[in-house]
Amino acid sequence: MESWAWNGIHLNLPDDWEMIQFSKDSRSGRCAFADRYQLRFELNWAVVDGPPDFARMVSDYKAKLAAEEVTDLRSVQHAPWYGVFGRENKLPISRYGAFFPARSLLLEIVFLWPEKQKANNAFEGYVMDGVRVPAQNDSALRQWRAFGIDATVPEDHELVECKVHTAYAEMLFADQKERCQESFLRRGMLSEWLDQPLQEWLESQLPQGYTVITRRQSTHAGHECWLLEARITRPVLKDWLWGTRHYQACAWICSKDKRLHMFSRIAHQSRKAPAALPDIRMACCPDHQRGF
Secondary structure, eight states: OEEEEETTEEEEEOTTOEEEEOOOOSSEEEEEEEOSSSEEEEEEEEEOSSOOOHHHHHHHHHHHHHHTTOEEEEEEEETTEEEEEEEETTEEEEEEEEEETTTTEEEEEEEEOOTTSOOOHHHHHHHHHTOBOOOOOTTSEEEEEETTEEEEEETTOEEEEEEEETTEEEEEEEOTTSSEEEEEEEEOOGGGTOOSOHHHHHHHTOOTTEEEEEEEEEEETTEEEEEEEEEESSOOHHHHHHOEEEEEEEEEEOTTTOOEEEEEEEEEEOSSSOOOOOOOEEEEETTEEEEO
8 A cells, every 4th residue: 555645645555556646726626547547536625614414414415426327326334434325337436524613624535446346445444544634733734645756845835836747746835925935846767767866957947046155965864965055146125025935855765765855945044143944855655755
């Protein structure tokens, strides 16, 4: 099983189920997972005012599905989850909903089974038992774990962009005013594109208009890491208003997964009274995690 963490929702799914669709909206959205053959799992979330009337919700949902000619309908339950099972175009489908008061979040999960396979209630229960929604705290951190990236960012920072393609995954976060931005990158197939020392490649990723002020190297748990810090060369108005922009970056090649991992941050900091920035962290394997 593989652990996923998306928008503060943690769950465990089979290793061969990949996320093929995702939403960035923290208040309402959907993620979908598929194996080699078909769509297998959906996760939907919405911030609501309070717990719904699940008995009425299930009854209304069954009536809706019956009108859509879904067959073999029956109510199902695995506390605190309530749901409906039915066959849609001969495919067994289980739909469950649960309310998580820690963040006033209503979750719906959907299991889609192959036509010739029965719904595995024990497996469904195992997945539902593993769903966690930690309480929200503006001063705390939130873990995101998807596409091989394991990132920890401030609780109030939103996912701005997520890019995924072959041997490449990148996630970008920012606060509401975009005064602090974080980027997390994981790349594979290094022999196909990495044609320079890692420290030189890291410096080549420096945003335009920044000047390097420090470079250093460290080794931890067999991982050789390169770090650099930079400052905006020519400040503009927003730098005078919010503080000069600083850039931090760290990169390494994991000795276990053989991928390149990099995370960086751009943040405004006052020269007179620099405020402490919230922690951010990135992990590549159980043995190694870096942060600043």
